[in-house]
Amino acid sequence: MFKWLLLIGLVASVPFAIWVWWLNDQVVSRFEGQKWQVPAEVYSAPIILKSGAPWKKQDLETLLEDTGYRFGRNSQKVGWAARSRTKVSAHLRSYIDHQGYHESERRIFSFENGRLQINALNGDSVAEARIEPQRIGFLYGGNTESRQILTYDQIPQTLLDILVAVEDRDFYDHWGISIIGIARALVVNLTHGARRQGGSTLTQQLVKNMYLSSERTYTRKLTEVIMSLLLEYHYSKQDIITAYMNEVYLAQFGNSALHGFAAASQHFFGRPLNELNIDEYALLVGMVKGPSLYNPQRSPQRAKSRRNVVLGVLKSQGRLTEQDYQSLIQQPIKLADNKRQKSIYGDYLDLVALQLSRDFDEITLATQNLKIYTGVDIRAQLAASQAMQRQVANLEQGDPKLKGLQGAMVVTDTRTGQVRAIVGSSDQYYTGFNRALGAVRPIGSLVKPPLYLSALATGRYTWWSKVEDKRLRFKVGREVWAPENYDRREHGEVHLYEAMAKSYNLATLALANQIGFDRIGETLRQLGVKRPFTMHPAMALGALELSPFEVSRLYQPIASQGQSNELGVVLAVMDQDNRLLKRFNRQTEVPFTDGVLAVTLDGMTKTPQIGTARAAQAAFPELTFAAKTGTTNQQKDSWYVGITGDYATTVWLGDDDNVPMKITGSSGAQKVWIDFTQHVNPTSLSSALPHGVGRFQVLKDSFELAADRCNDKVSLAFILGTEPKKSTSCIWPF
Structure with missing residues (x-):
């Protein structure tokens, strides 16, 4: 009998051993390979605060709150700020980007005469301070899982202690399964006649989340136990707890599953994991038991009760004093603003994906946890989005015939050409149709500054030169084209600066006729128009069709006075270990002298002073800026370009079906620009001119x-x- 039983046992152990060997291979290959498919993270540019820049105290406080800084009695801890009646202090976070490591710094901000003054704690004046880049979204793959990967050294010790105390107090002593824990759960479940308590260790929970389905069978439980033992055999406790921190499922929002404590911290509290308080760690740990049941956004009272249970466990284990416990359970749950979770950066991410598609395949961007650093300015993006929504709503309310009005906006850095904001529609959130790239429409009078640049570049004309503003007739094929001024009048002999500022069509055509239409076409191509077009007289009045993005590129050499001619979106790409993979550099050569471009830009400052943009000058009487309005035939399109010391902005308004909307560049797009500029602390164009x-x-x-x-x-x-x-x-x- 013994021999037969031994033989049967040996034969039966062979498939069991093969099964265990197969499980071992699964455990090792998954754990040491790509554990998670994490989409590329896209980050904004750092926010640079400069001494002497125009700032309001309330604006800086709002910015700090929006970027996850907490206000308290002092700013000694990183991520905290404090305020007095006249000053703000903040302990700014450290960060790593493509330019290197930036240390945390504690700074004091004051606002004398509306100008920002930055000082160190010892009173020394500081030229600038930086708020770290903000994550603005994911590329591909981000709709299924949201996750931020932590290393063991990045896990706060307080969170580790709370998690182990609540979920697996014997974690550092067992081999993957806890016999005591299983026995305790068995007794409780038998006593209550139902499953009331689980005996799973943190290792078993990790195995269940990483390798197994959620079915409840004895076979799956046996598999879980064996894989847990194998995981503990191969890997250290640090490796296992780190994987758990990154893998644990904590919430579902929309189509995206929230995994890991780091992502949960940003989602629920809007700040890094290492800046949370004990009660906030307790809330996250409490959610492990039931992510949907204890979601504080959906069930705040139930979540608070669960948090207090966790705090009670800490008190019972001597980790909290009675006084601290009583204080913490009274704390309200303060969550980040839910509305901020809905991205206003969808249109900008379109541009990012478009640029990266030439260098990275979609699978890499969807899985490799790359860090993509862009030039987006979060203040400018928010201001542009809100300005577009507000002004389009106001226009529709003022005239029901404007119902369905749409818009787009491109904001670039005046000097570098880096794209700071993109708005692809007048809707509140991303719609999928990015009009900044896709709305190709006639640009109207926006063609005139490049045309006058053509004249200035010949050396035969200055802004004081005069041209006749009188009716002209052009034979186009078999028909005669007889354009008119907007006011249907002739103005006689006028200076070039007047003709452009007041957007006189007839004077502009006379000038174009003198210098040659082909020369104007060549100028447009040299300034960056890549779309094919045939030059004819109507082009001189804006028959050229471009998208708002292309218009911004056309104006960038003028706005920067020759310092940039291409628009930049992505600055650099780094891997998850902060190694630089690619830096994006742009050409800056412009086929015009800095002098001619500077003279052209200076002439554009007459438009708000005496021309069609006087309403903008009235809104900013102390601001020196350049502008140009544009209106197309039948008022189908409303355009505006505004250039300050900080931003070059292109605004378009119109209807997707290209029907007349009865608004001009002055009565439509200009209002959006004024609204935007009121919220970004504008600086004047420099009065300095280049050599010559x-x-x-x-x-x-x-x-x-x-x-x-x-x-x-x-x-x-x-x-x-x-x-x-x-x-x-x-x-x-x-």
Whole structure:
């Protein structure tokens, strides 16, 4: 009998051993391979606060709150801020990006005469301070799982202690399963006649989450036990607890499953995991037992009760004093604003994906946890989105015929050309149709500054030069084209700066006819128009069709005065170990001199002073900026370009079906720009001009330099050598 039983046992153990060997291979290959498919994370640019920049105290406080800083009595801890009646202090976080490691720093901000002043704790003046880049979204794959990967060293010890105390107090002593825990659960379940308590260790929970389904069978339980023993055999407790921290499921929002404590901290509290309080750690640990049941967004009272149970466990184990326990259970649950979870960056992410598609395949971007650093300015993006929504709503309310009005907006850094914000619609959230890229429409009078640039570049014209504003007729095929000014009037002989500022069509056509339409077409291509087009007279009045993004690229060389000519989106890509994979550098060569571009930009400042953008100048009487309005035939499209010391902004409004909307560049798009600019603390264009350019006061009626006492004069920029040679003191004999 013994021999037969031994033989049967040996034969039966062979398939069992093969099964265990197969499970061992599964455990090792999954744990040491790609444990999780984590999509690429996209980050904003750091927010740079500069001494001397225009800032309001309330604006800085709001910015700090939006980026997860807490206000308390002092700012000694990283991630905390404090405020007095006149000052704000903050302990800014450290961060790593493609430019290296940036240490945390404690800074004091004051606001004398509306200008930001930054000081260190010892009182020394500081030129600038930086708020770390913010994660704005994922590329691909982010709709199924949301996760941030932690290393063991990044896990707060307090969280580790609470998790082990509540979920598996024998974690550091068992081999993957706890006989005592199983026996305790068995007694409780038998006593109550139902399954009331589980005996799973943290290792078993990890195995269940990483390797197994949620079915409840004896076979699955046996598999779980064996795999837990194998996991403990191969890996250290640190490896296992780290994997658990990253794998545990904690919530579902929309189509995305929230995994790991780091992602949960950002989702629920809007700040890094290492900045949470004990009661907040207790809330997250309490959710492990029932993520849906104890979700604080859906069931705040139930979540609070569960949190207090966890705090009670800590008190019973001597980890909390009675006084601390009583204080913590009274704390309300303070969650991050739910509305901020709905991304306003969808249109910007379109651009990111478009640029990266040339260098990275979709699978890599969807699984490799790359870190993508962009130039998006979170303040500018929020201000642009809200300005578009508010002003379109106001326009629709004021005129029911404008129902269905849509819009797009592109904001770039005036100097570098980095894209700071993209708005693809007037809707509140991402719609999937990015009009900033896809709305290709006639640009109207936005074509005029490049046209006047063509004239200035010849060396035969200055802003003081005059041109006849009178009706012209052009034969186009078998038909005659006779354009008109917007006011249906002729204005006689006018200076070039007047013709552009007041957007005179007839004067512009006369100038185009003089310098040649082919030359204007070449200028447009040199400024960055890559879309094929055929030059003809109507092009000089804006028949050229471009998207808002293409218009921004067209204006960038002028806005930057030759410092940039391409628009940048992605700055760099790094891997999860912060190794630089690719840095994106852009060409900055512009086929025009800095002087000609600077003179053109200076001439555009006349548009808000005397031309079609006077409403914008009235809104910012102390601001020096350049602008151009644009309106197309039948008022189907409303355009506006505004250039300040910080941002070059293109705004388009219109209907997707291309029907007349009865708004001009001044009455439509300009209002969006004014709203946006009111919320970004604008700075004036620099008064400095490049070498070879000067600004002079000139008499309007005579090509002579005017003294300060002269009344009828205008300030104009000239390429040196083209300015008036004669001067007058305006002293007249009686």
